[in-house]
Structures are given as C-alpha cells and as structure tokens.
Amino acid sequence: MSSSVKKAVIPSAGLGTRFFPVTRAVSKVMLPILSVPTIEFAVRELKNSGVSKIAIIVSELNSDIHKYFESVHDVDIEFILQEKANGLGDAILQAEKWVNGEPFCVVLPDDVIFNESPTIEEMIKIHSQFKSSVVALKAVEPEKIPFLGVVESQEIDKSMHRINRCVEKPQLADAPSNLAIIGRYIFTNDIFGYISNTPKGALGEIQITDAINAQAVKNSVFGYKFPGEHFDTGNPDGLLQASIAYAVKDVGKGPRLISFIKSLNI
Numbered sequence: 093m094s095s096s097v098k099k100a101v102i103p104s105a106g107l108g109t110r111f112f113p114v115t116r117a118v119s120k121v122m123l124p125i126l127s128v129p130t131i132e133f134a135v136r137e138l139k140n141s142g143v144s145k146i147a148i149i150v151s152e153l154n155s156d157i158h159k160y161f162e163s164v165h166d167v168d169i170e171f172i173l174q175e176k177a178n179g180l181g182d183a184i185l186q187a188e189k190w191v192n193g194e195p196f197c198v199v200l201p202d203d204v205i206f207n208e209s210p211t212i213e214e215m216i217k218i219h220s221q222f223k224s225s226v227v228a229l230k231a232v233e234p235e236k237i238p239f240l241g242v243v244e245s246q247e248i249d250k251s252m253h254r255i256n257r258c259v260e261k262p263q264l265a266d267a268p269s270n271l272a273i274i275g276r277y278i279f280t281n282d283i284f285g286y287i288s289n290t291p292k293g294a295l296g297e298i299q300i301t302d303a304i305n306a307q308a309v310k311n312s313v314f315g316y317k318f319p320g321e322h323f324d325t326g327n328p329d330g331l332l333q334a335s336i337a338y339a340v341k342d343v344g345k346g347p348r349l350i351s352f353i354k355s356l357n358i
Contacts, residue, residue, distance in 0.1 A: 096219065096220040097278060099196040100197035100198065101146075101184055102200075103200060104121045104131060104148050104150055104154060105183060119150075119153070126345075137205070137210045147169075147191075149184075181303050182298040184279075196279055197212055199277075203326075206323075206337065207321070212276055228315070230274045241300075242262055243273060250317070251319075260301035273304070274318070283307060286307045
C-alpha cells in the first residue's frame, strides 16, 4: 500500500500515574487490551495505512518498549528520547530532526479505535487532497470536555470539518462545541514552528492543541469525524472496556466471555 505520508510519531514517554502501582515497572503503552499492548494497535494501524517508518518517543524508563520491538522487522522503528515530560507538544517536537521536513502522522496509543478502515488511512486521504494538517474528531459527553482539546469548526460534510479554532481543556461553559480532538493527527511540517512558539498552557505544559490553534488561524486545518469504536485506554476503566469489546469480537473467546458476564447477574 502506497501512502503520501511515510513517517509517524508515537509519543510513549508518559508516566501512567493513573495505573500505579503497575506502571512503576511497566510502561503504560505496554499494558494490554486482552493480550495485545496498546502500542501494538497503534503500530498495526499505521502499517495498515501504508506508513512504515515510525519514531517512538520514550523516556529513559521505557526499556520494555525497546525490548518488545527489538525483533520487529516489517516496520522501521526508531526510538527518540524525551528527557523531561513537558507536554504532548514537546514530545512531538523531539521528532523534528527525524521527520526531516516531511508531513507526518502522530498516533497516541492511549486512543484505541476499532474500525474496519484505519482512521489514519482516511486522514491521509484528506491530507493528500488539501495538503493541510488533519485532526481526528469525536462528539463527546459534557463531562469529558474539560479534559480534552475542543474545536470550533465549519461542517463540510458528515465526516469532515474545517477547523476555526481549538481550546485545550476548556470549562464546559467556555467550550466552543462538543467536538473533541482524539489522538490521531496528520501534520504539515510547519507545525514544528508553531510548537516552538507555543508558550506553556494547560497543566503548565506545551499543548499540541495550542499549536494547532495557531496553525488553524493562519492556515487550513481539517477535522475528520471518524466512525468506529473509540476507547481511552489511558485510564483503567477505558482499558477494561476496550479489553471486553475486543474479546467479545473474538470467535474463540467471545461466547464464553458473554456467558460469564451474564452469569454475574449484574
């Protein structure tokens, strides 16, 4: 499969504090959905989208990620060290030299999407048409809005929007919509300039949403409202839900799991 975007970045240096104590010894992205690490789903999606050069952003604590991928040969994986956790924008900025002037994808392994067509593949098609950055969008419940990047946009069709502005972690009353950015991005290379000029924002970190907002004001940024099932596996509830959803679709495991759940008389 040929793709107009050849490179991808997977930020994976987070501490995973919501999963303590297990993440004292295991990287968050190595926690499994059933038996498959969440980062594996990210790599599979990229490979199925025709993207075979991947940079994984890690901290010095992520030796288990190195070990997991050391025998993988069907994709070209490099590891880039983020010395200090300083936000998603900063994590992406670490890959600037590796990206080397090209457009690129970013996939957050916490955001797992089960769908027949890879979300990144569809986003690459939009980028190829408009030569602009593209972000994945999802309508979310009000209680989730203060924890996400939220957009104001113009609907082009049922799945595509033009982004006017983005707000990171707004209070519900200040949110421009209920459309949130979910962890899939296609970036034109000038995003690095916007990140470099982005001051620390929410949580005292360099937020990629702020850089996207600056890019949207000066250039075109599009949003793709993706289909399929999305799970935020960056928290224990989401990881459990994703595991159940993945298992019940398995021909061998699904019927037994469904029978077990029914037997609990919940």
